[in-house]
Amino acid sequence: MNKAAQYPMLVATLGIMFFSMMDAVMKGQALAMGTYNAMFWRMTMGALIVAVLYLPTRPVPASGRVLKIHLIRAALTAVMAYLFFFGLTRVPLAQAIGLSFIAPIITLFLAVPLLGERIGANAKLAAVLGFGGVMIVVGGELLAVDAGSDLLGMTSILISAVMYAFNLILQRMQALVAKPLEIAFYQNTIVFMLLLIGVPFAVSWPANSLQWGGAMLAAAFAVGSLMLMSAAYRQAEAQRLVVIEYTAFIWAAMLGWWFFAEPVTARTLLGTGLIVLGCLVSARGGSR
Template sequence: MTGPARGIAIPFAVCCAGVALFSVMDAAMKGLSLSIGLYNALFWRALAGTMLGLALMLLTRQRWPTPAVLRLHLLRGMVVAAMAALFFWAIMRLPLAESIALSFIAPLIALYLAALLLRERVGRQAIGASLLGLVGVGVILSGRLRGDYDADALLGALAVLLSALLFAWNLILQRQQAQCASPVEVAFFQHLVMLGVFALGAPFWLVIPPASAAPLVLLAASLAFTSLAALAWAYARAEAQRLIPVEYSAFAWAAIMGWLAFGETVTPATVAGALLIVAGCLIAARTKRADASGHQGAHVEAGTV
């Protein structure tokens, strides 16, 4: 194995593991939500994640963030809280693989949010890619509109799309956070803010879960932290363009976990729609890489003069 290939192999493998662990976490949260209710699944996972994050903050002696960074943590935590509530509400009504396939539209939405919030340019090819992604969403939804009409499942699909919109915003905030905070700090404050948001509903909905639910709560919180750490480690050691396609393996893992844990099947419409959305995302990513390469080449030439 050559040097560059060997250099990418370990980060690639770790990234694959991180994506797989996220899919297992989704399955754990679906099972937890079905057994103790969505609100309690979200609250107790946030509490367990906060305690784990606090321990890691103390163990690694993280510094307290500045007020500006705290505001960023607060904003992203609230966005993620709403995003998680919508997504996990949806997967209680949809197969895991279908939910993941619909959520793949998020990177395409992020193109336009980046243009709006970061003043980035959206080219014609990226617009075409986003239209291809929308066709993919339409193909998946068409499977819900044919045959037996299931209004609850259709609401679940709409909830995933709203969650994807928030996830796209989350991607922009994550990009800003990465420049000013460590992965441990980001994970801790994300869980802490989510806990604060969900605590608002405690007087109305909070119940002590049965002891049998404790392993799933701990599993979901541990998987969330482990997968975040794995992905952060991988992306710190390899170019994003080499690792981004790994994210789409989540569809396969979601299909496997949905089948094993809940007996879910994957429809042809879901597979076809997922392929269209992924194709659109890859075209958009390729366009951005070409633009970035052009800028980098200009910088290199200027530096060699």
């Protein structure tokens, strides 16, 4: 593989690293402030950051199909992110990321009708391996509910993962018609405006400098990740890049262990390994 072909994969890997760091910060924020407030203040900071970067360039406002894609993806992101961050408050970070790993495999199948990409036997095998991996990760919680089980949190993560699969498709569509900074501006601004609906009912000010700093840090990671991923998806097909999503588990396991003292169980590692194997089969097999 030449350097030109490697470049989008390296950019996507860096983007996933930033995204995983944002997840770790948001887990702490959501535990301290609640899911809505963690999201609202992150998006507030994110909207300010991208406005400062984007508006001085005197951009032409998006319209037509481009604006439609911006709106659809932002609305999807708002619901998807809320469900994911809610789930993060109830399950370990590494386990949450492991459960979300069904999204890239779903994306491969969505790429057929929505992006016109071909899919074959290898992708179907990948889906089976991915499903088996999820069953191993969720395992005990599906078979028995006890003091350590949290089906609500896991259900939120899984629903969010399905939505994230559609989000990856939209990310490819969006990257083909808009530049990374424009995407970051519209994503953050539209989601922020949607979250304003809940302000009269749920908003509260960050309680201290740590929460303010967390909101700013999460926003910076999110904006950086969004721009990097948009740049990568602008240069490569979704089916090539979805495999990079699985590097998130490495960061999630490390960050969850370091910051939240979350153990990485053998079951989580085994299940995630099976999911990663499924993704590698899919990526290696092409459209056969």
